[in-house]
Amino acid sequence: MKRFLPALILLFGVTICNGQxxxxxxxLLIMKALNNVFKNFKNPDFVEFQKISTKVIYCIICEDSKNSKLGIYDLKRNDFFNKHLKAxxxxxSWKRASKSKEIILYKQNSRRADVIAFLTTWKANEYALGHEGAQLGIYFIKENGVFKFSGLETIP
Incomplete structure (x- = not known):
């Protein structure tokens, strides 16, 4: 995994969206951060997770995040790590994202993300005839020159 995603960027390139x-x-910093996220999810280590993530994690796919006191879909880092990371x-979707050959970087500039890396998990018609396909969006915020994991979502 350590060399997988940087190899993708060299072989397939990265698409930049949003006109920016x-x-x-x-x-390259985002690809390094993405590698760190996949590495930490594969072998969870909370000390390392604290280094590579923000204090609040946006998680649209986490069941209990809809009623979060921090804001809709926002979880404390330790709650995300302890309650949701394993699932x-x-x-x-996560397994397919880790093998994705298509990465799209989307410049967001919001409180939840500066950049979102979208990884294709299902191509159109791959899951089922007529299915539009799907992507996993991994959010990053740049703090002190380092991109940190700040959330995730699935599209659609």
Whole structure:
């Protein structure tokens, strides 16, 4: 996994959306952060997770995040790690994202993300005839020059 995603960026490139460019330096930093997220999900380590993530994690797929006191879909880092990380890393969507050959970086500039990395999990018609396909969005916020994991969602 450590060399997998950077190899993808070299082989397939990264698509930039939203009419804004992301510098090559930031693209590489995001790929490094993405590698760190996959590595930590594979072998969960809370001390390391604290280093690579923000204090609040946006999680649209986490059941109890809809009624969060922090804001809709927002969870404290330790709650996300202890209650949701294992189920997410074992999900088919996460497994497919870790093998995705398509990464789209979307410049967001919101309180939840500066950049979202969308990884294709299902191509159109792959899951079922007529299915539009799906992506996993992994959110990153840049803090002190480092991109940190700040959330995730699935599309659609």
């Amino acid at each position: 460019s992301i510098s090559k330096k930031d693209s 997410i890393k074992n999900s088919e």
